[in-house]
Amino acid sequence: MDNLDKLEAQSVYILREAYREFKNLVMLWSIGKDSTVLLWLVRKAFFGHVPLPLLHIDTHFKIPVMIEYRDRLARDWGLNMVYGENTEAIGNRETYPDGACDRIACCKKLKTEALKYTLAGEWPRYRFDHSKGRYIPDENKEQYTGVIVGVRADEEGSRSKERYFSPRDRENDWDVGDQPPELWNQFKTDFAPGTHVRIHPLLDWTELNIWEYIEREKIPVVSLYFNQGDGKRYRSLGCYPCTSPVDSEARTVSEIIAELRHGKFADVAERSGREQDKEDDGGLETLRREGYM
């Protein structure tokens, strides 16, 4: 088994463990490359099937191509696709940069809060109805108790301390100082009512591993990752006001891999195009403790 085989096997093991132990399981799908690899790993774990709902938090600031791609894959793969949003903040323009709101506060409202209340089932969820070909209000209002998330330890400091199975309390808070032990592939799968567990199957993957796996498995990813002829591509995807493309000529997966291995990005942090990380020292950690992905 090579390195990718081992990473894949460990992720599959974690996914199966989650599926076995959590009745109300959901996977967050951000449409980005990591969670798309994760979606592929779900198909690996369950022999081609995707036996759990996928949740997307729609900020309405996502690049339109991302939403088109989401719905196309939902149709093609017969996914149980669900989205949620902070309708009120979007309606009242409590957003950045068009409202009276900074980046961190905007992230908090459109992502952290939307996620919290959507997971809890307190805010409306919309489910893709395959027979109608559009989203309809989801009648399932149960709290999701197991939430699969595609974070990687190498992304930034706070993520390097995550567990594969990481508990969140009633307020969605992450207690970094008091995390459960994980040993010999035994994880925290017992939890008190009201709490939930975040599950991180991609923790050991690096950005380069992700692209190597996309290449090996021929996983379809959104076109924004590639240079479309203007010498720019996205390295990390988010909302358009806070995510900028990087200068790059890479048009294919193998060109991206070359760029990451030896090219201009060999030692440049992936989230360098994400502005919320820079706002204050440790800004992302603060967001993550409150439930940011």
Add this chain to the structure above:
Amino acid sequence: MKTLSIENEIKEISDAADTRRGRLNIVITGHVDHGKSTVIGRLLADTGSLPRGRLEQVKTMCEKNAKPFEYAFLLDALKDERSQGITIDSARCFFKTKKRDYIVIDAPGHVEFLKNMVTGAARAEAALLVICASEGIQENSRRHGYLVSMLGIRQVVILLNKMDLVNYDQLVYDRLVSEYGKFLSELNVTPVSFIPISAREGVNITAASKEMPWYRGLTLLEQLDGFQQQKGKEYLPLRFPLQDVYKFTRKNDDRRILAGTIETGIVRVGDEVIFLPSHKRSRIRSIEAFNVPRKTEAGAGEAIGVTIETQIYIKAGEIMVKPGETMPRINSRIKSNIFWMGKSPLIKGKTYKMKLATSRVNVSVAEILHVLDAVDLRMNYHKQQLDRHDVGEVILESVKPVAFDYASVIEGTARFVLVDNYEIAGGGTIIEEIDNGETLLEKHIHEREIAWDKGFVTAVDRFNRYKHTSKFIVLTGEAYDEVTSFAKELERKLFLDGYHTYYIGLNNVISGIGSDTRNIGRDAGDSIMRLGELARIITDSGQILITALTGVDDYDLEILKLLNEPAEIIVINVGPAAFSRFNVDLEIPDDNNLDVAIGDIYELLKKKEVIVEYYI
């Protein structure tokens, strides 16, 4: 458009095997302030593994906060760690050498964060223990040595750090080597090497030391590249712990897939296999995986699925093995080494959920043999509980037997964790099985019968009134609907014929009398126990209790039989025979029609003298 320079292209070709590069997990730990974060910071910086800008970013932050720069800050990415100056959790960092990629797990030294240290160390194939040359061996240096040995890490290197503070003195080095080496040998740990270093000054990290000409051993980096990756697991006997059984019906998928990750050994299509502890047997029909060419074999480490040739009910948690290879042990009593991380102590007599490979079993603490006290690190032979951070030798007992190996044979199926009140509170390794003595169940039944409070009406009185003896009739089989309807028909027929009878489903037990513990236990074994106790009461009242069970094994039936005593149990299996040890009273083919089947059951009941002949 050409995007790569020729130089990069050549590099890429030579690195085409990048994904086949090895990756080694190493853990680094040590007493507080002995400098392990500095060691990692150095490794990252000196091997050029830091993201561009990170070094400058941390240096700027130090200037802003008027603190001198330290390599350790590169690691302590979280705010509260920087302010407290100690590592609280195992963080992972990545770096690479020419030989391979590394994940360094930075495990906290502080005793309060021991469970984080354990988390880090349990993922590692090699360990670096850092000891400050000027401060010498401290409490945690010993504790970490002990845990590393318990966690089964075989490649251990001791880094004697801060040699600059002792003027690179060989005498200090020799004294520590002898002192700590002696301690480790008591734990049966033989370190690979002792390396004198100064992480702050970069001595003996990536480059050989000019300061210590007396040291002729490897540098840290050379030592890391010298570590071996664990190999050869496929040559051990097959252990395939079943993680789950899938039957996805979408797109007309009719496969029933037994999924799991192969711990050791190799499995091939056509292999005969045994599932333990149920002892069910079958043969491998296919090996399943998504988006790969058809597989005919799979080996250790692979997360796969298999389908088998016969329709038998197999539960998650069983271990699939091959006949002819060394078998796992099967026992309900084990002697183990446990280290405790729970907020409340491990107490004799208390029940915990044990997770061993993919099985989950409730175990109770039968004996605490001795305890290595966390505070004074001395052996205590009288202590009857394990406090937080204690390590002890403990005998555990389960109601149903568990399949396992000895840690000295196959580690993956010899290690377990104990869950106390939702939390993983302890980790343990199995030393051996214990064969003698009354089992937990026998002891329980013995005590129960002594305490049983009888009324004035005797079994004979009841027989004279009811004209039949009491019995516990268990119908088993694979097809839930069929077995259940047989059982309900039997109840109706007996009732119409004047018998005192009652049907109970396992669900009534789970959501009824078991509801008080439903959120905690979630263990099917508990429901079997409750059903058995209920049977004891109802058969004592002179009635015929009927139930239908699917997915039970020999041990479940044995438990029901024992719990129901002194009344008799009758087991009727519908469909393919499923039990290898328990003597089933009647086998009914599943294509039998209902009336014929009920007729057969009546015949059996007559033989068993439940139904008195003249009464029919």
